Amino acid sequence: MTDEVRTDEEQAQVDQTEVDELEAVRHERDELLDTLQRLQAEFDNYRKRAARDQQSLVARAHERLVKELLPVLDDLERALEAAEAHEEAKLEEGVALVTRSFADVLRKEGVEEVPTDGKFDPHVHEALLSQPSEAEEGSVIEVLQKGYRLGDRVIRPARVVISSGSD
Numbered sequence: 001m002t003d004e005v006r007t008d009e010e011q012a013q014v015d016q017t018e019v020d021e022l023e024a025v026r027h028e029r030d031e032l033l034d035t036l037q038r039l040q041a042e043f044d045n046y047r048k049r050a051a052r053d054q055q056s057l058v059a060r061a062h063e064r065l066v067k068e069l070l071p072v073l074d075d076l077e078r079a080l081e082a083a084e085a086h087e088e089a090k091l092e093e094g095v096a097l098v099t100r101s102f103a104d105v106l107r108k109e110g111v112e113e114v115p116t117d118g119k120f121d122p123h124v125h126e127a128l129l130s131q132p133s134e135a136e137e138g139s140v141i142e143v144l145q146k147g148y149r150l151g152d153r154v155i156r157p158a159r160v161v162i163s164s165g166s167d
Helices: 002-084 088-108
Strands: 111-113 125-131 140-145 148-150 153-156 158-163
Touching: 002 088, 088 111, 125 140
Parallel strands: 125 158
Antiparallel strands: 111 148, 140 158, 148 153
16 A cells, blocks of 8 residues: 555655646746737837937928028028119129028038039939930930939939930
């Protein structure tokens, strides 16, 4: 009978070990689930904060650009007043001032004029016409509308006339 008791005791020990292991696994699962839920909450908070920061950054950039453009508007209003008073010299001077001011604001924002001297480049030029000329075939011979880029992106291609070579 002692053999049976031992077997029962051993079985009880094995059962207790299995219960302990099961409890340990459950505890580990609960900890991992808790960690996962915390990470998910942290990520959601991060995503919301990043979206708010992005909106704030865009708003500040718009505000800065508007502040830069307000003096240009002031210059335009002065030029308009000169035109209404038929002061042609002041009007010409005012328009030149506005043009320079506006170009300066755009330059500060990183806007650059697309170069149009030399060969036609389909990445930055838009050919509206080709006509015979003494210039080399494919060369830009006239600019109908200036093109601009902001950084490495073309905002508006230059509209050009290109040479088809001499006839």
